[in-house]
Amino acid sequence: MRRLALAAVMLLGACSAGPAPSEVVPRSAVAPQPANASTVSAAPSSAANPPPSCDATASLRPGPLPAAGQMPPGSTMAKIAQRGRLIAGVDQNSYLMGFRNSFSGEIEGFDVDVARQIAKAVFGDEKKVQFKVVTAAERIPMLQSGAVDVVVRTMTITCDRLKDVDFSQVYYQAGQRVLVRRNSGITGVESLADKRVCVASGSTSLGNVVNRVKTTVSVPNWTDCLVMLQQGQTDAISTDDTILAGLAAQDPYTEVVGSRFTDESYGVGVPKGQEDLVRFVNGVLERMRTDGTWGGIYRRWLTPLGPAPTPPVARYRD
Amino acid sequence: MVIDSQPRQALVRRVTGLARSTPGRLSLIVVVLVVASLASGWLTTWSVDRQERALEDLATRSEPLAHAAQEVYRALQDADATAASAFLSGGLEPSQLRERYEKDIAQAQAALSVATASSPDLTATLAAQLPVYTGLIETARTNNRQGFPVGAAYLREASGLMRTQLLPAAQELYRAETDRVSRAQDEADFPWGSVGVALAFVIALVLTQRYLTRRTNRLLNVGLLVATGAAAVSLLWVTTVSVLVMNDVSDSRAASQKVDVLAQARIATLTARGEETLTLVARGAGQTYEKNFVEVSERLEGLLDQATRLGDTEAVDQAMRQFRQWQQVHQRIREADDAGQYNDAVALIDNPYFDSLDESLVRAIGEARQDFSDEVAVARASLAGTVVGVLVLAVIGAAGSAMGLWQRLKEYR
Numbered sequence: 001m002r003r004l005a006l007a008a009v010m011l012l013g014a015c016s017a018g019p020a021p022s023e024v025v026p027r028s029a030v031a032p033q034p035a036n037a038s039t040v041s042a043a044p045s046s047a048a049n050p051p052p053s054c055d056a057t058a059s060l061r062p063g064p065l066p067a068a069g070q071m072p073p074g075s076t077m078a079k080i081a082q083r084g085r086l087i088a089g090v091d092q093n094s095y096l097m098g099f100r101n102s103f104s105g106e107i108e109g110f111d112v113d114v115a116r117q118i119a120k121a122v123f124g125d126e127k128k129v130q131f132k133v134v135t136a137a138e139r140i141p142m143l144q145s146g147a148v149d150v151v152v153r154t155m156t157i158t159c160d161r162l163k164d165v166d167f168s169q170v171y172y173q174a175g176q177r178v179l180v181r182r183n184s185g186i187t188g189v190e191s192l193a194d195k196r197v198c199v200a201s202g203s204t205s206l207g208n209v210v211n212r213v214k215t216t217v218s219v220p221n222w223t224d225c226l227v228m229l230q231q232g233q234t235d236a237i238s239t240d241d242t243i244l245a246g247l248a249a250q251d252p253y254t255e256v257v258g259s260r261f262t263d264e265s266y267g268v269g270v271p272k273g274q275e276d277l278v279r280f281v282n283g284v285l286e287r288m289r290t291d292g293t294w295g296g297i298y299r300r301w302l303t304p305l306g307p308a309p310t311p312p313v314a315r316y317r318d
Numbered sequence: 319m320v321i322d323s324q325p326r327q328a329l330v331r332r333v334t335g336l337a338r339s340t341p342g343r344l345s346l347i348v349v350v351l352v353v354a355s356l357a358s359g360w361l362t363t364w365s366v367d368r369q370e371r372a373l374e375d376l377a378t379r380s381e382p383l384a385h386a387a388q389e390v391y392r393a394l395q396d397a398d399a400t401a402a403s404a405f406l407s408g409g410l411e412p413s414q415l416r417e418r419y420e421k422d423i424a425q426a427q428a429a430l431s432v433a434t435a436s437s438p439d440l441t442a443t444l445a446a447q448l449p450v451y452t453g454l455i456e457t458a459r460t461n462n463r464q465g466f467p468v469g470a471a472y473l474r475e476a477s478g479l480m481r482t483q484l485l486p487a488a489q490e491l492y493r494a495e496t497d498r499v500s501r502a503q504d505e506a507d508f509p510w511g512s513v514g515v516a517l518a519f520v521i522a523l524v525l526t527q528r529y530l531t532r533r534t535n536r537l538l539n540v541g542l543l544v545a546t547g548a549a550a551v552s553l554l555w556v557t558t559v560s561v562l563v564m565n566d567v568s569d570s571r572a573a574s575q576k577v578d579v580l581a582q583a584r585i586a587t588l589t590a591r592g593e594e595t596l597t598l599v600a601r602g603a604g605q606t607y608e609k610n611f612v613e614v615s616e617r618l619e620g621l622l623d624q625a626t627r628l629g630d631t632e633a634v635d636q637a638m639r640q641f642r643q644w645q646q647v648h649q650r651i652r653e654a655d656d657a658g659q660y661n662d663a664v665a666l667i668d669n670p671y672f673d674s675l676d677e678s679l680v681r682a683i684g685e686a687r688q689d690f691s692d693e694v695a696v697a698r699a700s701l702a703g704t705v706v707g708v709l710v711l712a713v714i715g716a717a718g719s720a721m722g723l724w725q726r727l728k729e730y731r
Contacts, residue, residue, distance in 0.1 A: 027442060030450040034471065035478035085658050092467065099467040105406075105664070130658030133600060223471035230468075250466040 033233065034224035040199075040206065040216040054159040057265045058317035059169040060275055062283030068124030076277040080149055081122055088115035089134040089148035089269075093221040095246030096301045097154050107131045110242075110301040114171060114268070114285075115152040117293060121284045135220045137202025140164050143271045150281065151269035154243060156204045166274065167267035168281040170312040171294075174240040175260025176208055179247055181229065186236055188258020195235040198225035205239035208262050213238075222247060229254065240264045245305045265312070286314060340533060341730040344723050347526055351719035355549070358512070358519045359712020362556050365509035366704045369563060372505035373701070376570070377694045380502045383436050384495035384574075385687065388581045389429035390444065391488040395585060397422035398480045399592035401455050405462065405473055406599045406664065423452060433491060436498065440491040447484050451476055470599075477596075492581075499574055506567045506697065508560050516553040523549055523719065534726055541722020545715045552711040559700050566697035573690035576628045577683055579621055583637070584679040586618040591672050594648060598655065598663060608652070615645060625682065633682035637675055644671035 071077040080086055090112055091098035098109040112131070119129035134142050139151045143165045154174070157167045180186040186195065192213040199206045201218040210216045217234055219225055226247045228234040237247065244256045268281050288294040289311045298308040335342065397419050404415040426448065434441040454476035461469030523546040530539055593611040597604035622641060625634045647669045655663035 027446045030447045030479070030483070032450060032454060032475050032479045034475045035482075087658070093470065095467050100470065102462045102465050102467075102469060103410075130660070221471060223468045224474070226468045227471045227475055247468075250461065250464075250468050 031233075032231075034219045034227055036201075037217055037219045037224065037228070038201075040201075040210055040218045054162060055315075055317060056157045056159050056162060056167075057170050057267075058315045059167060059267070059282055060278045061316040061318050062279045062286055065121065065280070065283040065287060068121060071122065072276075075280075076149075076274045077122055077280050084128065086115070086119040086122060086129045087147070087149045088112075088118070088129055088131055089139060089142050089151040089153055090115060090131050091153045091221075092131075092133045093223040094154060094243050095223075095250055096304070097242055097246060098152075099246070107133075110172070110297055111152040111154060113297045113300070114288075115150065117288055117297075118150060118152075118268070118281055118284050121280070121287075135202070136200045137220070139202070139269060143269050146271060149270075149277070153269075154240060154266055155269050156240075156264040157267040158204060161269075165272050166270045166278050168270065168278055169285055169314040169316070170265040170267055171285050171288075172242070172266040173309075173312045174242045174264040174266060176205055176239060176262040176264060177241045177244055177256050177260055178258050179229070179237040179239075179244040179254055179256050180235065182253050182255050184235065186257060189238065189261050190258075192236055192238070196233075197236045197238050198228050198234040199237070199239060200225065203239060204262075204264065209238045223250075226250060226254075241305065242302065245302070249304055282314070282316075289314070341727055344727050344730075347529075348720055348723045348727075351522065351526065351545070351723070352716045354519050354522060355545070355712050355715035355719060358515045358549075359552070359708055359715070361515050362509075362512040362552065362708045362712075363705050365512040366556065366559075366701060366708065369506045369509065369560075370698065370701050370705075372502045373563075373567075373694055373698045376499065376502045376506070377691065377698065379436070380495070380499040381574070381687070381690060381694075383433055384492070384499050385577075386429045386432035387437075387488070387492040387495040388585075390426055390433060391485065391492055391585055392581075392588060393422045393426035393429060394448075394480065394484055394488055395588045395592065397426065398477055399588055399595060401458075401473065402477065402592060402595045402599055403667075405458070405470065406595055406667075411459070411462075419455075423448075433495065437491055437494050440487060440494060443487045444484060444491070447479065447487070451479050451484060454479065496574075496578060500571070503567050503571055503574075506563060508564045509556070513553070513557055513560065516549065516556060519715070520546065520549045520553055523715075526719070526723075530723075530726060534729075539722040539725070541718045541720070541725060543718075543722070545718030545722065548711040548714040548718060552708050552715070555704065555707060555711075559704050562700045563697045566693045566700070570690050570693035570697070572628065573686050573693060576625060576686040577690060579625045579628060580634075580679055580683045580686060583618055583621040583625060584676065584683065586614050586621060587641075587672070587675055587679060590614040590618060594651070595667065598651075598660075598667060611648070615648075629686075631682060631685060633678050633685060637678035637682060640671050640675040640678055644669070644675055647671055 066072055066077070069081070071081045090107060091109075092100040092107050094109065094111075096109055098107060098111040100106070101108050115129055115131070116126040120126040122128070132142070132148050134148070134151065134153060136153075139153060139155055140161065142148045143151055151165075155161075155167075156174075157170065161167070176189075178186065178189055178192065186192065189209070189212060192209070194214050196215040196217060197209055197213040198217045198219060199209060200222050201220060206216065206218060213236075217228065219228065222237070222239065222243050225234065225237040229237055230251065237244065241256060241260065248254050248256055268285075270277050270281065285294075288297075294311045295308045302308075400415055400419040400422060404411045404419065430441055430444055430448070434445075454472050458469045458472035458476060461472060463469075523542060527539060527542050527546065530542065531537060590611055593607045593614060597607040597611065600607060618641065622634065622638050626638065647666060651663045651666045654660075654666060
């Protein structure tokens with residue numbers, strides 16, 4: 001009897017095919033990207049024309065440094081003194097140079113200590129400084145609008161930038177290198193020709209690599225680049241060794257490779273035309289160099305880059 | 319079925335022949351009236367049943383689903399704002415913020431699984447992205463715990479995913495569900511068709527009565543009178559009930575509009591809070607967030623005004639007061655931050671006004687939802703027994719007309 005029923009069912013099944021069994025179709029996996037990440041095809045406009053030539057790293061010679069709390073009347077420093085605090089544009093995303101200490105919530109780093117030294121020279125108190133976080137691309141606009149008094153944020157002195165802002169003497173000599181995953185086989189900038197490379201928008205590093213690599217991705221902050229490297233969205237990050245050292249310190253599976261292929265001279269950015277402030281900052285930097293403060297700050301933050309070098313030599317155009 | 323032209327003509331001749339003699343005409347009228355009574359009864363029953371089902375759908379499906387969709391949005395938005403505040407606070411993450419974040423994620427998941435029933439496609443997008451979001455948040459926490467600034471970059475990436483993908487999908491889900499509510503409300507509207515047919519039937523009965531009076535010189539026909547009475551009662555019943563239901567549904571529309579406005583106000587509150595927090599996280603680079611805060615606050619104020627106009631309640635009044643206080647504190651936060659007193663600004667953000675505003679809105683939403691539920695319940699109660707009543711009256715109408723005319727027909731035998 002059962003066999004008969006089975007036969008009937010089979011017979012029926014033979015003439016009427018049921019619908020194909022349903023499938024669960026997965027959606028394409030979500031691949032998050034840092035906000036405002038974009039692919040750069042050409043170097044920023046300035047690189048299209050030959051860069052203006054000038055003696056970029058020669059700054060204004062400092063006079064004798066006024067004593068803290070006694071700024072010459074009418075000077076830019078006197079205005080800052082009257083406000084009661086220095087407003088410094090810094091980074092909170094560059095480990096070791098300018099970053100937010102996640103435990104205390106304070107912003108710290110080499111650049112931040114340089115800014116504190118300037119505040120100390122004005123007020124005699126290195127705490128009288130307000131930090132404003134600026135992205136690489138915001139540095140010049142923030143100086144131009146007067147939103148900050150100075151920018152101490154891994155800012156390379158270039159002839160291009162000197163058209164819009166003034167710079168102090170060189171306070172740190174960096175150079176561009178490459179950060180990669182340890183097993184990537186990339187040995188330096190020369191092996192990036194068929195690779196995807198991440199840089200921060202508005203940085204000098206962008207113009208230095210855009211024509212030497214296959215794809216350039218730009219993001220607002222350097223840590224966004226590390227996120228992309230860790231998520232496999234980029235093969236390498238290329239920028240100043242100072243910044244790369246800070247990124248490498250956050251991920252033991254990355255390494256800085258190749259030799260320096262550019263010279264990046266960091267200066268303190270000052271709004272265009274404030275010569276008195278430039279001379280004052282140069283005086284502060286001169287003092288830091290001679291009294292050992294510079295070496296102290298270096299040892300506090302940048303030991304991962306190697307033992308403290310001699311501070312960069314000041315050059316003046318008077 | 320094909321009818322030959324010969325028999326068809328024969329049939330037409332027979333019917334027209336019937337209509338020419340009075341008894342023939344009466345028999346035709348009996349058939350027409352019985353069919354009309356039953357048809358009108360059936361049509362009315364069908365439309366009442368449709369209303370009933372629409373109301374049931376409102377009470378048990380559409381409204382709860384719309385609420386679930388709104389909860390998905392709110393929980394996600396709150397999770398994102400809370401993750402940002404926990405980051406801002408520095409040091410070890412405050413446990414109450416962590417708990418709030420975890421509760422939000424759990425709530426979003428729960429609400430999502432409720433909403434899956436009606437919008438599987440939209441919820442699938444959300445279901446695919448939510449684990450990616452939480453993964454990024456955990457990576458951010460891990461890095462933050464080690465003092466690495468890359469933690470903040472992961473937090474920004476997570477927040478970007480939330481703002482560009484998850485929240486728009488949740489918004490779409492909410493729109494889809496509220497549209498379903500208004501469609502169900504449309505279906506429960508006044509049944510013009512069946513009321514019209516019922517009215518036509520009553521008129522037909524009255525005309526028949528007049529025709530009989532003229533033909534037979536009898537003043538009244540009891541059977542037809544009963545039928546007319548039954549049809550009139552049925553018409554009156556359906557019309558009254560429909561007017562009541564229409565009233566309740568229109569009240570429920572007002573209530574759901576209020577829920578919608580309040581829900582949007584709550585989302586705006588949470589959005590504004592997120593922007594306020596991010597302004598401080600960005601440390602001076604937060605002009606965009608501040609701009610967003612101002613915009614969202616203006617929208618929030620507009621929504622609260624609108625909620626007040628839709629029906630002033632104590633909860634809404636209170637929400638308005640707390641909103642004003644919060645705006646004042648925000649002013650002070652901005653002043654402190656702009657004056658370089660960052661730590662004071664961070665201390666001020668921990669104020670009670672945001673939380674109490676949120677609580678007032680939750681209360682107001684609860685009250686408006688209760689109003690909605692009450693209106694729908696009243697509407698459903700007024701429909702109770704209508705189907706059975708209308709059917710019984712239709713049968714009485716059919717029987718009455720048949721009996722009344724049968725009496726007259728007998729006289730021709």
